[in-house]
Amino acid sequence: MNVVFIGCGNMGTALLRASLSISDIDDIYVIEKRKEQRDRLKEMDSRLVLSDKIEVLPENSLVIFAVKPQDMEAAVREAFPYINNAKDIAILSIAAGITVDYYKKQLSNDIPIFRVMPNTPGLVSAGVSGVFCSEKDKEFWPVAHKIISGLGEVVEVKEEKLIDVITAVSGSGPAYFFLLTEMLAEYAVQNGLTKGQADLLARRTCYGAGILLERFGLSPKELREMVTSKKGTTEAAIKTMLKSGIRDILFSGFSAAEKRAKELSL
Template sequence: MNMSDLKTRGLAMLGCGKMGSAMLEGWLAGALEPGDVWVMDPNPSEWLQGTGVHINEGLPDAPAMLLVAVKPQMMGDALPTVTAHGNGDTVVLSVAAGVTIAAFEDVFGADTPVIRAMPNTPAAVGRGITALVANDKGQATLDLAADLLDAVGQTVRLESEDQMDAVTAVSGSGPAYVFHMIECLAKAGEAQGLDADLAMALAKATVGGAGQLAEDSPKDPGTLRSDVTSPNGTTQAGLEVLMADLPDLMHRTVTAAAERSRELGK
Protein backbone atom coordinates (compact mmCIF):
# COMPACT_ATOMS: atom_id res chain seq x y z
CA MET A 1 0.00 0.00 0.00
CA ASN A 2 1.30 3.48 -0.88
CA MET A 3 0.18 7.08 -1.36
CA SER A 4 -1.52 6.26 -4.66
CA ASP A 5 -3.88 3.97 -2.72
CA LEU A 6 -5.01 6.97 -0.68
CA LYS A 7 -5.95 8.72 -3.90
CA THR A 8 -7.77 5.75 -5.45
CA ARG A 9 -9.42 4.31 -2.33
CA GLY A 10 -9.63 7.45 -0.22
CA LEU A 11 -8.58 8.77 3.17
CA ALA A 12 -11.43 8.73 5.69
CA MET A 13 -11.35 11.00 8.73
CA LEU A 14 -13.45 10.34 11.79
CA GLY A 15 -13.50 13.77 13.40
CA CYS A 16 -11.81 16.93 12.16
CA GLY A 17 -11.21 19.26 15.10
CA LYS A 18 -8.09 21.30 15.73
CA MET A 19 -5.59 18.47 15.24
CA GLY A 20 -7.39 16.90 12.32
CA SER A 21 -7.81 20.30 10.66
CA ALA A 22 -4.12 21.11 11.10
CA MET A 23 -3.14 17.86 9.40
CA LEU A 24 -5.75 18.20 6.64
CA GLU A 25 -4.66 21.76 5.92
CA GLY A 26 -1.11 20.51 5.46
CA TRP A 27 -2.16 17.60 3.20
CA LEU A 28 -4.36 19.76 1.00
CA ALA A 29 -1.37 22.02 0.39
CA GLY A 30 0.03 19.38 -1.96
CA ALA A 31 -0.15 15.74 -0.87
CA LEU A 32 -3.88 15.16 -1.42
CA GLU A 33 -6.76 16.61 -3.41
CA PRO A 34 -10.06 17.48 -1.67
CA GLY A 35 -11.81 14.69 -3.57
CA ASP A 36 -9.48 12.13 -1.97
CA VAL A 37 -10.77 12.85 1.53
CA TRP A 38 -14.00 11.89 3.33
CA VAL A 39 -14.73 13.48 6.72
CA MET A 40 -17.30 12.37 9.26
CA ASP A 41 -17.87 15.14 11.80
CA PRO A 42 -21.15 16.14 13.48
CA ASN A 43 -20.07 19.78 13.71
CA PRO A 44 -17.92 20.59 10.68
CA SER A 45 -16.17 23.92 10.98
CA GLU A 46 -16.66 26.72 8.50
CA TRP A 47 -13.08 26.19 7.35
CA LEU A 48 -13.69 22.48 6.73
CA GLN A 49 -16.84 23.21 4.76
CA GLY A 50 -14.82 25.45 2.47
CA THR A 51 -12.14 22.88 1.63
CA GLY A 52 -14.15 20.86 -0.89
CA VAL A 53 -13.63 17.50 0.86
CA HIS A 54 -16.53 15.05 1.20
CA ILE A 55 -18.32 15.85 4.48
CA ASN A 56 -20.77 13.44 6.13
CA GLU A 57 -21.55 11.77 2.80
CA GLY A 58 -20.90 8.20 3.92
CA LEU A 59 -17.47 6.61 3.62
CA PRO A 60 -16.09 4.53 0.75
CA ASP A 61 -16.51 0.76 1.14
CA ALA A 62 -12.81 0.15 1.80
CA PRO A 63 -10.84 3.36 2.34
CA ALA A 64 -7.09 2.91 2.35
CA MET A 65 -6.87 4.58 5.73
CA LEU A 66 -9.26 5.58 8.50
CA LEU A 67 -7.85 8.45 10.54
CA VAL A 68 -9.41 8.55 14.00
CA ALA A 69 -9.13 12.18 15.13
CA VAL A 70 -11.88 12.49 17.73
CA LYS A 71 -11.24 13.31 21.38
CA PRO A 72 -10.72 10.26 23.62
CA GLN A 73 -13.89 11.17 25.53
CA MET A 74 -15.92 10.90 22.29
CA MET A 75 -14.64 7.48 21.23
CA GLY A 76 -17.56 5.57 22.70
CA ASP A 77 -20.03 7.39 20.47
CA ALA A 78 -17.90 7.73 17.36
CA LEU A 79 -16.20 4.36 16.84
CA PRO A 80 -19.34 2.22 16.46
CA THR A 81 -20.17 4.17 13.29
CA VAL A 82 -17.04 2.84 11.50
CA THR A 83 -16.41 -0.63 12.95
CA ALA A 84 -17.43 -2.22 9.64
CA HIS A 85 -14.01 -1.22 8.32
CA GLY A 86 -12.20 -3.51 10.77
CA ASN A 87 -10.51 -6.85 10.07
CA GLY A 88 -9.79 -5.83 6.48
CA ASP A 89 -7.07 -3.91 4.69
CA THR A 90 -8.21 -0.48 5.86
CA VAL A 91 -5.49 0.91 8.13
CA VAL A 92 -6.78 2.50 11.32
CA LEU A 93 -4.53 5.45 12.15
CA SER A 94 -5.28 7.07 15.50
CA VAL A 95 -4.13 10.47 16.70
CA ALA A 96 -6.16 10.30 19.93
CA ALA A 97 -4.10 10.94 23.05
CA GLY A 98 -4.01 8.10 25.54
CA VAL A 99 -6.09 5.56 23.57
CA THR A 100 -4.10 2.35 23.20
CA ILE A 101 -3.67 0.08 20.22
CA ALA A 102 -5.33 -2.69 22.24
CA ALA A 103 -8.43 -0.53 22.65
CA PHE A 104 -8.75 -0.21 18.88
CA GLU A 105 -8.17 -3.93 18.38
CA ASP A 106 -11.03 -4.58 20.81
CA VAL A 107 -13.35 -2.41 18.70
CA PHE A 108 -12.21 -3.18 15.15
CA GLY A 109 -10.91 -6.72 15.57
CA ALA A 110 -7.52 -8.28 16.20
CA ASP A 111 -6.78 -8.62 12.48
CA THR A 112 -7.07 -4.87 11.90
CA PRO A 113 -3.85 -2.99 11.03
CA VAL A 114 -3.62 -0.26 13.68
CA ILE A 115 -1.13 2.59 13.85
CA ARG A 116 -1.04 4.97 16.76
CA ALA A 117 0.37 8.41 16.06
CA MET A 118 1.02 11.58 18.01
CA PRO A 119 1.32 14.58 15.68
CA ASN A 120 1.31 18.25 16.63
CA THR A 121 -0.36 21.36 15.26
CA PRO A 122 2.65 22.82 13.36
CA ALA A 123 1.61 20.19 10.78
CA ALA A 124 -0.63 22.95 9.41
CA VAL A 125 2.46 24.76 8.12
CA GLY A 126 4.48 21.67 7.23
CA ARG A 127 6.55 21.82 10.42
CA GLY A 128 4.92 19.08 12.49
CA ILE A 129 6.59 16.09 14.05
CA THR A 130 4.73 12.82 14.50
CA ALA A 131 5.67 9.72 16.48
CA LEU A 132 4.40 6.38 15.14
CA VAL A 133 3.98 2.88 16.55
CA ALA A 134 1.98 -0.03 15.09
CA ASN A 135 0.58 -3.42 16.00
CA ASP A 136 1.82 -6.54 14.18
CA LYS A 137 -0.74 -6.18 11.39
CA GLY A 138 0.12 -2.51 10.98
CA GLN A 139 3.88 -2.92 10.61
CA ALA A 140 3.63 -3.35 6.83
CA THR A 141 1.77 -0.04 6.51
CA LEU A 142 4.06 2.09 8.66
CA ASP A 143 5.79 3.34 5.52
CA LEU A 144 2.47 4.60 4.15
CA ALA A 145 1.67 6.39 7.40
CA ALA A 146 5.15 7.91 7.42
CA ASP A 147 4.80 9.05 3.79
CA LEU A 148 1.46 10.69 4.59
CA LEU A 149 2.73 12.41 7.72
CA ASP A 150 6.07 13.37 6.18
CA ALA A 151 3.98 15.63 3.95
CA VAL A 152 3.26 17.79 7.00
CA GLY A 153 6.61 17.59 8.80
CA GLN A 154 8.88 14.95 10.28
CA THR A 155 8.13 11.45 11.58
CA VAL A 156 9.85 9.27 14.14
CA ARG A 157 9.15 5.63 14.98
CA LEU A 158 8.96 4.48 18.57
CA GLU A 159 10.44 1.31 19.99
CA SER A 160 7.35 0.63 22.10
CA GLU A 161 3.89 2.03 22.71
CA ASP A 162 4.89 2.78 26.31
CA GLN A 163 6.86 5.77 25.02
CA MET A 164 3.74 7.44 23.60
CA ASP A 165 2.69 9.15 26.84
CA ALA A 166 6.07 10.90 27.05
CA VAL A 167 5.91 11.86 23.37
CA THR A 168 2.44 13.30 23.94
CA ALA A 169 3.75 15.41 26.80
CA VAL A 170 6.81 16.69 24.92
CA SER A 171 5.87 17.23 21.26
CA GLY A 172 2.10 16.74 21.25
CA SER A 173 1.42 19.28 23.98
CA GLY A 174 4.71 21.11 23.52
CA PRO A 175 3.56 23.73 21.00
CA ALA A 176 1.19 25.10 23.64
CA TYR A 177 4.10 25.50 26.05
CA VAL A 178 6.00 27.45 23.40
CA PHE A 179 2.99 29.61 22.53
CA HIS A 180 2.66 30.51 26.20
CA MET A 181 6.35 31.37 26.32
CA ILE A 182 5.79 33.77 23.41
CA GLU A 183 2.90 35.36 25.32
CA CYS A 184 5.03 35.76 28.44
CA LEU A 185 8.05 37.11 26.56
CA ALA A 186 5.89 39.70 24.83
CA LYS A 187 4.24 40.78 28.10
CA ALA A 188 7.66 41.13 29.70
CA GLY A 189 8.73 43.35 26.79
CA GLU A 190 5.64 45.51 27.31
CA ALA A 191 6.56 45.87 30.98
CA GLN A 192 9.91 47.29 29.85
CA GLY A 193 8.21 49.96 27.75
CA LEU A 194 7.62 48.37 24.35
CA ASP A 195 4.41 48.81 22.40
CA ALA A 196 2.28 45.64 22.57
CA ASP A 197 2.40 44.94 18.82
CA LEU A 198 6.15 45.50 18.69
CA ALA A 199 6.76 43.29 21.72
CA MET A 200 4.68 40.49 20.19
CA ALA A 201 6.44 40.76 16.83
CA LEU A 202 9.82 40.54 18.56
CA ALA A 203 8.75 37.59 20.70
CA LYS A 204 7.28 35.60 17.80
CA ALA A 205 10.28 36.15 15.54
CA THR A 206 12.74 35.40 18.32
CA VAL A 207 11.16 32.09 19.31
CA GLY A 208 10.52 31.09 15.69
CA GLY A 209 14.04 32.00 14.60
CA ALA A 210 15.70 30.34 17.57
CA GLY A 211 13.71 27.17 16.93
CA GLN A 212 14.75 27.12 13.28
CA LEU A 213 18.39 27.71 14.24
CA ALA A 214 18.26 24.90 16.80
CA GLU A 215 16.92 22.51 14.14
CA ASP A 216 19.30 23.56 11.38
CA SER A 217 22.54 24.07 13.30
CA PRO A 218 24.99 21.18 13.85
CA LYS A 219 25.50 22.59 17.34
CA ASP A 220 23.45 21.32 20.27
CA PRO A 221 21.11 23.82 21.99
CA GLY A 222 23.40 24.12 25.00
CA THR A 223 26.25 25.28 22.78
CA LEU A 224 23.98 27.70 20.93
CA ARG A 225 22.91 29.13 24.27
CA SER A 226 26.54 29.59 25.30
CA ASP A 227 27.34 31.28 21.99
CA VAL A 228 24.77 33.99 22.77
CA THR A 229 25.93 34.44 26.36
CA SER A 230 28.75 36.92 26.87
CA PRO A 231 30.38 36.83 30.33
CA ASN A 232 28.63 39.27 32.68
CA GLY A 233 26.45 40.48 29.81
CA THR A 234 22.73 40.98 29.39
CA THR A 235 21.96 37.40 28.35
CA GLN A 236 23.79 35.98 31.37
CA ALA A 237 21.81 38.26 33.66
CA GLY A 238 18.56 37.00 32.19
CA LEU A 239 19.62 33.35 32.14
CA GLU A 240 20.59 33.40 35.79
CA VAL A 241 16.93 34.05 36.59
CA LEU A 242 15.46 31.71 33.96
CA MET A 243 17.77 28.77 34.61
CA ALA A 244 17.06 28.87 38.31
CA ASP A 245 13.41 27.98 37.71
CA LEU A 246 12.85 26.65 34.19
CA PRO A 247 14.38 23.14 34.48
CA ASP A 248 12.14 22.17 37.40
CA LEU A 249 9.13 23.95 35.92
CA MET A 250 9.50 22.14 32.59
CA HIS A 251 10.00 18.82 34.36
CA ARG A 252 6.76 19.31 36.29
CA THR A 253 4.93 20.49 33.16
CA VAL A 254 5.89 17.44 31.08
CA THR A 255 5.24 15.09 34.01
CA ALA A 256 1.72 16.47 34.46
CA ALA A 257 0.93 16.07 30.76
CA ALA A 258 2.35 12.54 30.62
CA GLU A 259 0.39 11.48 33.70
CA ARG A 260 -2.81 12.83 32.16
CA SER A 261 -2.10 10.89 28.99
CA ARG A 262 -1.76 7.71 31.05
CA GLU A 263 -5.06 8.48 32.80
CA LEU A 264 -6.84 8.89 29.47
CA GLY A 265 -5.62 5.46 28.43
CA LYS A 266 -7.18 3.65 31.39
Protein backbone atom coordinates (compact mmCIF):
# COMPACT_ATOMS: atom_id res chain seq x y z
CA MET A 1 0.00 0.00 0.00
CA ASN A 2 1.07 3.60 -0.67
CA VAL A 3 0.35 6.70 1.37
CA VAL A 4 -0.16 10.12 -0.22
CA PHE A 5 -0.12 13.25 1.95
CA ILE A 6 -1.99 16.29 0.67
CA GLY A 7 -0.44 19.00 2.88
CA CYS A 8 2.20 18.04 5.40
CA GLY A 9 2.74 20.77 8.01
CA ASN A 10 2.64 20.32 11.79
CA MET A 11 0.09 17.54 12.11
CA GLY A 12 0.92 15.99 8.75
CA THR A 13 4.56 15.60 9.81
CA ALA A 14 3.50 13.77 12.99
CA LEU A 15 1.42 11.35 10.86
CA LEU A 16 4.26 11.05 8.35
CA ARG A 17 6.70 10.09 11.11
CA ALA A 18 4.30 7.32 12.16
CA SER A 19 3.87 6.18 8.53
CA LEU A 20 7.63 5.85 8.05
CA SER A 21 7.79 3.12 10.67
CA ILE A 22 4.91 0.99 9.32
CA SER A 23 6.12 -2.01 7.33
CA ASP A 24 2.83 -2.47 5.36
CA ILE A 25 3.50 0.85 3.59
CA ASP A 26 5.49 0.80 0.32
CA ASP A 27 5.93 4.34 -1.03
CA ILE A 28 5.08 7.65 0.61
CA TYR A 29 4.21 10.63 -1.61
CA VAL A 30 3.96 14.11 -0.13
CA ILE A 31 2.20 16.98 -1.89
CA GLU A 32 3.21 20.08 0.03
CA LYS A 33 2.98 23.68 -1.23
CA ARG A 34 5.74 25.17 0.96
CA LYS A 35 9.24 24.63 -0.43
CA GLU A 36 11.01 25.03 2.96
CA GLN A 37 8.72 22.37 4.38
CA ARG A 38 9.43 20.03 1.45
CA ASP A 39 13.18 20.53 2.03
CA ARG A 40 12.75 19.76 5.75
CA LEU A 41 10.81 16.58 4.94
CA LYS A 42 13.42 15.44 2.40
CA GLU A 43 16.02 15.72 5.16
CA MET A 44 13.81 13.65 7.45
CA ASP A 45 13.77 10.73 4.98
CA SER A 46 15.29 10.66 1.52
CA ARG A 47 12.86 7.93 0.32
CA LEU A 48 9.92 10.39 0.35
CA VAL A 49 8.54 11.38 -3.06
CA LEU A 50 7.93 15.13 -2.71
CA SER A 51 6.08 17.50 -5.01
CA ASP A 52 4.25 20.84 -4.86
CA LYS A 53 1.25 19.53 -6.79
CA ILE A 54 -0.39 16.23 -7.45
CA GLU A 55 0.56 14.78 -10.83
CA VAL A 56 0.02 11.09 -10.29
CA LEU A 57 -1.91 8.93 -7.83
CA PRO A 58 -0.77 5.31 -7.70
CA GLU A 59 -3.43 2.69 -7.19
CA ASN A 60 -3.78 1.17 -3.73
CA SER A 61 -3.19 4.49 -1.93
CA LEU A 62 -4.37 5.90 1.37
CA VAL A 63 -4.75 9.65 0.71
CA ILE A 64 -4.25 11.77 3.83
CA PHE A 65 -5.72 15.28 3.74
CA ALA A 66 -3.78 17.37 6.28
CA VAL A 67 -4.30 20.95 5.06
CA LYS A 68 -6.06 23.72 7.01
CA PRO A 69 -9.85 23.69 6.57
CA GLN A 70 -9.69 26.96 4.56
CA ASP A 71 -7.36 25.25 2.04
CA MET A 72 -9.57 22.18 1.66
CA GLU A 73 -11.59 23.40 -1.29
CA ALA A 74 -8.48 23.99 -3.42
CA ALA A 75 -6.88 20.74 -2.22
CA VAL A 76 -9.99 18.74 -3.07
CA ARG A 77 -10.29 20.44 -6.48
CA GLU A 78 -6.70 19.46 -7.29
CA ALA A 79 -6.79 15.90 -5.91
CA PHE A 80 -10.25 14.58 -6.73
CA PRO A 81 -9.81 14.09 -10.50
CA TYR A 82 -6.94 11.72 -9.59
CA ILE A 83 -8.84 10.09 -6.72
CA ASN A 84 -11.83 9.44 -8.99
CA ASN A 85 -9.62 7.87 -11.64
CA ALA A 86 -7.43 5.65 -9.48
CA LYS A 87 -8.22 2.13 -8.26
CA ASP A 88 -8.29 1.02 -4.66
CA ILE A 89 -8.21 4.31 -2.75
CA ALA A 90 -9.20 5.40 0.77
CA ILE A 91 -9.18 8.84 2.43
CA LEU A 92 -7.96 9.78 5.88
CA SER A 93 -8.83 13.36 6.82
CA ILE A 94 -7.72 15.41 9.82
CA ALA A 95 -9.16 18.75 8.65
CA ALA A 96 -11.45 20.14 11.35
CA GLY A 97 -15.08 20.42 10.27
CA ILE A 98 -14.70 18.58 6.96
CA THR A 99 -17.38 15.89 7.01
CA VAL A 100 -17.49 12.50 5.33
CA ASP A 101 -20.37 13.82 3.20
CA TYR A 102 -18.20 16.67 1.91
CA TYR A 103 -15.85 14.09 0.40
CA LYS A 104 -18.62 11.72 -0.69
CA LYS A 105 -20.29 14.47 -2.73
CA GLN A 106 -17.20 14.75 -4.94
CA LEU A 107 -16.51 11.02 -5.26
CA SER A 108 -17.63 8.89 -8.17
CA ASN A 109 -17.04 5.66 -6.18
CA ASP A 110 -17.85 4.64 -2.64
CA ILE A 111 -14.48 4.43 -0.89
CA PRO A 112 -13.56 4.19 2.82
CA ILE A 113 -13.24 7.58 4.53
CA PHE A 114 -11.67 7.93 7.99
CA ARG A 115 -12.42 11.28 9.63
CA VAL A 116 -9.99 12.05 12.44
CA MET A 117 -10.04 14.79 15.09
CA PRO A 118 -6.51 14.89 16.54
CA ASN A 119 -5.21 17.21 19.24
CA THR A 120 -1.93 19.09 19.59
CA PRO A 121 -0.32 16.72 22.16
CA GLY A 122 -0.29 14.36 19.16
CA LEU A 123 2.75 16.34 18.00
CA VAL A 124 4.67 14.58 20.80
CA SER A 125 2.76 11.27 20.48
CA ALA A 126 0.85 12.08 23.69
CA GLY A 127 -2.40 12.97 21.98
CA VAL A 128 -5.82 11.40 21.71
CA SER A 129 -7.70 11.34 18.41
CA GLY A 130 -11.39 10.77 17.76
CA VAL A 131 -12.17 8.76 14.62
CA PHE A 132 -15.32 8.18 12.62
CA CYS A 133 -15.08 5.66 9.77
CA SER A 134 -17.53 5.58 6.87
CA GLU A 135 -16.62 1.88 6.72
CA LYS A 136 -13.92 -0.25 8.33
CA ASP A 137 -12.49 -2.17 5.41
CA LYS A 138 -9.92 -4.93 5.98
CA GLU A 139 -7.20 -3.37 3.82
CA PHE A 140 -6.94 0.34 4.62
CA TRP A 141 -8.40 0.61 8.12
CA PRO A 142 -5.66 -1.39 9.94
CA VAL A 143 -2.97 0.80 8.33
CA ALA A 144 -4.95 4.03 8.97
CA HIS A 145 -5.34 2.98 12.61
CA LYS A 146 -1.59 2.41 12.95
CA ILE A 147 -0.87 5.84 11.44
CA ILE A 148 -3.35 7.63 13.74
CA SER A 149 -1.89 5.71 16.71
CA GLY A 150 1.39 7.51 16.00
CA LEU A 151 -0.28 10.60 17.53
CA GLY A 152 -1.30 8.72 20.70
CA GLU A 153 -4.52 7.01 21.78
CA VAL A 154 -7.51 6.49 19.47
CA VAL A 155 -11.22 6.74 20.35
CA GLU A 156 -13.57 5.39 17.68
CA VAL A 157 -17.16 6.64 17.41
CA LYS A 158 -20.03 5.13 15.47
CA GLU A 159 -21.87 8.42 14.82
CA GLU A 160 -20.16 11.28 13.00
CA LYS A 161 -21.93 13.96 15.08
CA LEU A 162 -19.87 12.79 18.08
CA ILE A 163 -16.78 14.22 16.35
CA ASP A 164 -18.17 17.67 17.31
CA VAL A 165 -18.27 16.60 20.97
CA ILE A 166 -14.71 15.26 20.65
CA THR A 167 -13.66 18.59 19.11
CA ALA A 168 -15.05 20.40 22.17
CA VAL A 169 -13.45 17.98 24.65
CA SER A 170 -10.04 16.83 23.37
CA GLY A 171 -9.58 18.94 20.22
CA SER A 172 -9.94 22.28 22.03
CA GLY A 173 -9.17 20.74 25.45
CA PRO A 174 -5.44 21.52 25.52
CA ALA A 175 -6.33 25.24 25.29
CA TYR A 176 -8.56 25.02 28.40
CA PHE A 177 -5.67 23.44 30.23
CA PHE A 178 -3.25 26.16 29.04
CA LEU A 179 -5.74 28.83 30.13
CA LEU A 180 -5.69 27.34 33.63
CA THR A 181 -1.86 27.34 33.50
CA GLU A 182 -1.88 31.03 32.46
CA MET A 183 -4.31 31.93 35.25
CA LEU A 184 -2.28 30.16 37.94
CA ALA A 185 0.80 32.11 36.86
CA GLU A 186 -1.16 35.38 36.66
CA TYR A 187 -2.41 34.92 40.23
CA ALA A 188 1.11 34.12 41.46
CA VAL A 189 2.49 37.33 39.88
CA GLN A 190 -0.39 39.44 41.25
CA ASN A 191 0.47 38.13 44.71
CA GLY A 192 4.19 38.78 44.81
CA LEU A 193 6.07 36.10 42.86
CA THR A 194 8.31 37.02 39.93
CA LYS A 195 7.14 36.19 36.41
CA GLY A 196 9.83 33.49 36.12
CA GLN A 197 8.86 31.87 39.41
CA ALA A 198 5.15 32.08 38.58
CA ASP A 199 5.67 30.53 35.15
CA LEU A 200 7.73 27.65 36.57
CA LEU A 201 5.22 26.96 39.36
CA ALA A 202 2.23 26.97 36.99
CA ARG A 203 3.88 24.92 34.22
CA ARG A 204 5.31 22.23 36.51
CA THR A 205 2.05 21.96 38.44
CA CYS A 206 0.02 21.29 35.28
CA TYR A 207 2.69 19.07 33.72
CA GLY A 208 3.13 17.03 36.91
CA ALA A 209 -0.62 16.67 37.40
CA GLY A 210 -0.85 15.33 33.82
CA ILE A 211 1.88 12.78 34.55
CA LEU A 212 -0.01 11.60 37.66
CA LEU A 213 -3.14 11.11 35.53
CA GLU A 214 -1.13 8.99 33.12
CA ARG A 215 0.95 6.95 35.56
CA PHE A 216 -0.96 6.47 38.81
CA GLY A 217 -3.92 4.49 37.48
CA LEU A 218 -6.31 6.57 39.59
CA SER A 219 -9.34 8.55 38.41
CA PRO A 220 -9.11 12.37 38.26
CA LYS A 221 -11.54 12.46 41.22
CA GLU A 222 -9.31 10.14 43.29
CA LEU A 223 -6.23 12.19 42.45
CA ARG A 224 -8.11 15.38 43.40
CA GLU A 225 -9.15 13.82 46.70
CA MET A 226 -5.50 12.91 47.40
CA VAL A 227 -4.68 16.64 47.42
CA THR A 228 -7.83 17.71 49.24
CA SER A 229 -7.62 17.30 53.01
CA LYS A 230 -10.65 18.06 55.20
CA LYS A 231 -11.00 21.76 55.99
CA GLY A 232 -7.70 22.40 54.16
CA THR A 233 -6.63 24.93 51.53
CA THR A 234 -7.59 22.89 48.44
CA GLU A 235 -11.03 22.17 49.88
CA ALA A 236 -11.51 25.91 50.47
CA ALA A 237 -10.54 26.65 46.85
CA ILE A 238 -12.70 23.94 45.28
CA LYS A 239 -15.76 24.70 47.42
CA THR A 240 -15.49 28.37 46.43
CA MET A 241 -15.10 27.53 42.74
CA LEU A 242 -18.08 25.15 42.74
CA LYS A 243 -20.24 27.64 44.67
CA SER A 244 -19.30 30.35 42.15
CA GLY A 245 -20.58 28.13 39.32
CA ILE A 246 -17.37 26.82 37.77
CA ARG A 247 -19.19 23.72 36.49
CA ASP A 248 -21.79 25.80 34.60
CA ILE A 249 -19.11 28.16 33.27
CA LEU A 250 -16.98 25.31 31.92
CA PHE A 251 -19.92 23.35 30.53
CA SER A 252 -21.19 26.43 28.69
CA GLY A 253 -17.69 26.86 27.20
CA PHE A 254 -17.55 23.21 26.09
CA SER A 255 -21.03 23.52 24.63
CA ALA A 256 -20.04 26.71 22.73
CA ALA A 257 -17.11 24.81 21.20
CA GLU A 258 -19.40 21.94 20.11
CA LYS A 259 -21.92 24.39 18.63
CA ARG A 260 -19.15 26.23 16.75
CA ALA A 261 -17.79 22.92 15.42
CA LYS A 262 -21.26 22.19 13.97
CA GLU A 263 -21.52 25.69 12.46
CA LEU A 264 -18.08 25.42 10.82
CA SER A 265 -18.76 21.97 9.34
CA LEU A 266 -18.73 21.57 5.57
